Amino acid sequence: MxxxxxxxxxxxxxxxxxxxxxxxxxxxxxxxxxxxxxxxxxxxxxxxxxxxxxxxxxxxxxxxxxxxxxxxxxxxxxxxxxxxxxxxxxxxxxxxxxxxxxxxxxxxxxxxxxxxxxxxxxxxxxxxxxxxxxxxxxxxxYALYYDTLTGLPNRLLFREQFLKILAAKPIADPVVAVIYLSLDRYSQIRNNLGLNSANLLLKAVAVRLKETLGENASISRLQADEFVLFISGNSASLNAAQTCQAILGKLALPYELNQLEVYTTASLGIGLYPENGTELEELLDNARISMLYTRERGGNNFEFYKAEKFTRSLELVKLETSLHHALERNELEIHYQPQVSIQQGNIVGAEALLRWKHPEKGFVPPVTFIPLAEENGLIHEIGDWVLKTACLKVKSWQKAGLPPIRISVNVSSHQIYRPDFLDKVRRITQQTGLPLENLELELTESTLLHEVSIANIVLRRLRAVGIKIAIDDFGTGYSSLSYLKQFPFDTLKIDRQFVQNIGQDPESSAITLATIQMAHNLNLKVIAEGVETESELEFLRKHACEEIQGYYYSRPLPEGEFEKLLASNKRLEDVSYPFQEVL
CATH class of the missing domain: 3.40.50.2300 (Response regulator)
Structure with missing residues (x-):
């Protein structure tokens, strides 16, 4: 009524x-x-x-x-x-x-x-x-289950397809082969030819994989240049080897990218269920270790996982040992990537991004060492160090008379569900003297789904004392309206995969526009990540996105370089040649 x-x-x-x-x-x-x-x-x-x-x-x-x-x-x-x-x-x-x-x-x-x-x-x-x-x-x-660039299923849908196959298989037909594929020379191609050509290559690879394996094959793109597929049946091991040979032959043919003829090959690793693991993540890890082993030996080949050869990669063990000493040896550092107001054109915030400069290996990718830190518990000590260091640095810039900015710090699920997390954050902000309104904590969607009620309580208490909360990589996990309404967010960050090629790719444009409108209906500020071109910026400006973060304005910078950038008062209209991303 x-x-x-x-x-x-x-x-x-x-x-x-x-x-x-x-x-x-x-x-x-x-x-x-x-x-x-x-x-x-x-x-x-x-x-x-x-x-x-x-x-x-x-x-x-x-x-x-x-x-x-x-x-x-x-x-x-x-x-x-x-x-x-x-x-x-x-x-x-x-x-x-x-x-x-x-x-x-x-x-x-x-x-x-x-x-x-x-x-x-x-x-x-x-x-x-x-x-x-x-x-x-x-x-x-669609974005939850499919890769928007290639149209292939993503990791989530691959998992569902894999579990469905296992549930349907008779006991007498138990073998499933998981094949992990990565392109050789992909980083070199992207760095030399640019993002557009690299994306064209990935699309072409997806097409060739479907041509080789058939439209109904279970092929997924996991990230960047990494793909995965599975084959089932009693002859899965033999079929996997034959499939790998066919893939290698197909992918080795020349590609035409923006009127240039380009060649690349692939490294493949194979993990067998149940011999090499009964859980999908274990199979993927073992197949990936086999792929890396293949690449280290020149690539353009494949390798089956063998427990006696790959039992916990020696390299991974060394890396984990080094990580235990990284803090005390001052090998960790924070780079700051500016967050810029589209309307005002100036820096209003920065995301604190953790970097590990290994004395022998150079910079180790966060996707390599962060999971290690989470697995062995170092994430708590490292997370506290990142938060305290970032807050101290921003406070020192304020004391030096530089424009006041907001600092965004990433928080993992291992941190937020600790009983003393809230007290630690309060203690660090009190010790550093940073005003609470200048701190923003970034969480991914998956971080909040372990214990929804606990996460909600923690976030509401943080927000009650003035700390802002941002949802990071929106659209790549379990996004929904009810999800957004459930948690006390201040900011929604659109993942870079939806920002790339907006204005040119109708699907990405539609998703980005709809996400901005939905966020504004819920009184959330929007930050677009991964902005690299002027056309992307103008699309976001036209549709009232508040802030951008990406190589168009600046790559993540060491603290000294960021301080100089902040002091220079560089504005969006001053950008003459956007940074080029280097993987």
């Missing part, structure tokens, strides 16, 4: 309106003062509000102004009742967001027509928003 709130200090008008509307089938609730009306609107969330303008104390204009600032009530249709027909009075109400005016005395037809008109318009707007939400969720659902 449609619920209507009447806010009116005249008992006779209230009684008359209530009788009339209840006779028409409406549910009616009433308030005799403006403040009661504000409170009742928040408690009951009516479908429409009728409010007198002239009331003692809190008048109708103040009621409307208050309700328009409350997210739960700011879209409720609002009709003023007034004994005055003064144009300036009407203009004031319309500026505040009134939907209609009724002049006292009104008749039955005028009142019912005004209500019907407002409710019809609101239903149209609600349906439009619902349709938009459905489209967004459909696109995000």
């Amino acid at each position: 449609t619920k209507i709130l009447i806010i009116e200090d005249d008992d006779i008008i209230i009684a008359t309106a209530r009788d009339l509307l209840e006779a028409e089938g409406y549910e009616v609730i009433t308030a005799e003062t403006g403040q009661q009306g504000i409170d009742l609107a928040q408690q009951q969330i009516p479908d429409l509000i009728i409010c007198d303008v002239m009331m003692p104390g809190v008048d109708g204009h103040h009621v409307l102004g208050a309700l328009r600032t409350i997210p739960e009530t700011n879209a409720i249709p609002f009709i003023f009742l007034t004994a005055k027909a003064d144009k300036s009075d009407i203009r004031q109400g319309m500026k505040l967001g009134a939907d209609d005016y009724l002049t006292k005395p009104y008749n039955r037809i005028d009142l019912l027509d005004a209500i019907s008109s407002r409710l019809t318009k609101q239903n149209v707007l609600n349906q439009r928003f619902y349709d938009q939400v459905q489209q967004v969720e459909a696109r995000l659902n």
